[in-house]
Amino acid sequence: MGHNNPIVYDAFGQTYELIIGHNQPSNHSLAACVIGNHELALQFIAGLGLADHQWRRLLNGLETSNPHQSVLARAASLFSHGLIRFFKLPNLIDATPIPVDQGKALVFSAQGTQARSISGAENIAIKKRTDAEKYVGVLSQEQLEQALRDTGLDISHPQNTTPRDPTHTQEMLVKALVSGDASVWRIDHRPHAPSNKSGVADVSTAAEIPGNREVPLGPEPTTSATVYKREHTDGATRAPYTLQTDGKPLGAKEGVMPREYIGLKALPANHNQLVEEGFPDLDFEFDPGKFAGDYKNFLTAEPVVLSPGTKIYRIVDEKAALAGSYWALALPAGKAEWRSNYAVKDSWNDNGYFTEYTVPEGEGLKVWKGRTAGQEYLQHNNKEFYLEGGDEQLFLTRDSISPLPKKHTKWEDAKL
Known part of the structure; x- marks a missing residue:
């Protein structure tokens, strides 16, 4: 039961x-x-x-x-x-990655651990004892101890004075893997720049990379393919951007943003009642202290039920969530138009890809629809820029739909 x-x-x-x-x-x-x-x-x-x-x-x-x-x-x-x-339920995101190859790490977990929160997690099949010994044998004693803790098999040293026998530690983990009481996974990881005096780079799991959520993103580009994700080094630290040949961020205008481009100052009328009726919450904190006040990203906002068969589109980069909140009824013609008309800052989304979703048969899809508010870049080197916005955008409850795998936009002004 x-x-x-x-x-x-x-x-x-x-x-x-x-x-x-x-x-x-x-x-x-x-x-x-x-x-x-x-x-x-x-x-x-x-x-x-x-x-x-x-x-x-x-x-x-x-x-x-x-x-x-x-x-x-x-x-x-x-x-x-x-x-x-x-x-x-136990989650793979809580386990500690053990680096094994460039760009890869092993993670050990208890039976039944969920892995959806980590993009690219691959469960390694253990069919016989030699399979388990292959992965356990490369671990240091410290890594063995960590693996046992992650699988829930850790037993404390008596009074914390007697070190555990390494052979016994290996045997515990091998038996757990062979019996199915524990699993081993191969996950993506990337090194950070050295953050300590030793100069050794830290490691973060794929799930810790901003925007890399549980929604499957589809195949990543190979090293020879066009890459759309870049590190932005111009502008203020909290709102970096890349200056173009005209001396402005792509799609931006120079100067103080006019007041008419400032978003809503309060939630739409009857907002809370509409949320009770199934419309998305424009003021819900998905992450404490973050992502609240989405109504401020609208100049106008009205509740709309999209009819079955309606197709909607979302622009993403290599790591953005496919099933995010912001969508449109049509694909923009290019990167500059998209950044300007939908007021998308450089550091939020680098684009390069799009996904689409068709509303299925049934009651339709409840969304908020309205004109996009402008966005100001933080002042930097005595210069101010802003993205004008103005195009019609849609707001959905995040992760409430299952869009198609991403495809290249093939925008000429999107290539690095």
Whole structure:
């Protein structure tokens, strides 16, 4: 009982086992997520990004005292009252990468660990003892200790005085891999510039790279292919950009941004009620202290239900999430037009690719639609620049749809 419980993901790639009614979790050692406050429960539910029809299927047969509630509000009410529960599953993102090759690292994990939050994670098949010994044998004693901690097999040294026998440590990990109680993964990683006196570069997992979320991005370009991601070194540290031959960031104008390009100062009318009805939240903090106040990126904003068959587009770079919030009804003609008309700063998104999504049959897709507000670059070297905005953009609940794999825009002004 419990092994058929649905698995859901939040906006950060954290994985939960969803327990409906009197069902039990697959593992009683899992930590339960308990939220008794309805508003906080609603934020949690919205962050999972499940569509209305998915919630209806999951909650079939469970009712609340208010039949007029939206599907999300209904799920939040059931959650806050304990009628549905979420149990946090072990996640590969919490494990420590062990560098093995250039651009690659090994990660060891317990059985059932979720890997969706790390792009490019490859589970290595262990079919026999020699397979396990191949990966365990290259680890130092310190790495063995770390691997055991990540798999949940770590046993403390008696009184912290007697070192563990290395042979015993290896044997523990080998047996766990062969039995299936532990797994080994190969993941992407990249070195940072040296940040310590030893000059040794730090290592971060692919999931730690900004914008590299759990949404599959499709094949990365080879070293011989055109690369669209660049490091911007001009401008202020918090808002870097690349100056073009005209002395301005691409698509930008020089000077103080006119007041008419400043975004909304308050949420649209009836915003909270519309959120209850299933429209995206324009003021939800997906990451504490960040991503809130999306209404400020609009000059106008109205709730719209996109009809089935409507095609929408999103511009991304090598590491941007495909299922992000900002979309458009048409592809811009070029990079300069896109940056200017949709007010996209250099450091936010380098472009080079696009993805698309067609609204499926059913009730349609609830979005906010309106004109894009302008964006100011921070003043640098006594110069100010701004992106004008003005084109019509769409705002979706992040990770609520499954777009197609990315394709090259083939914009001539996008190549490095």
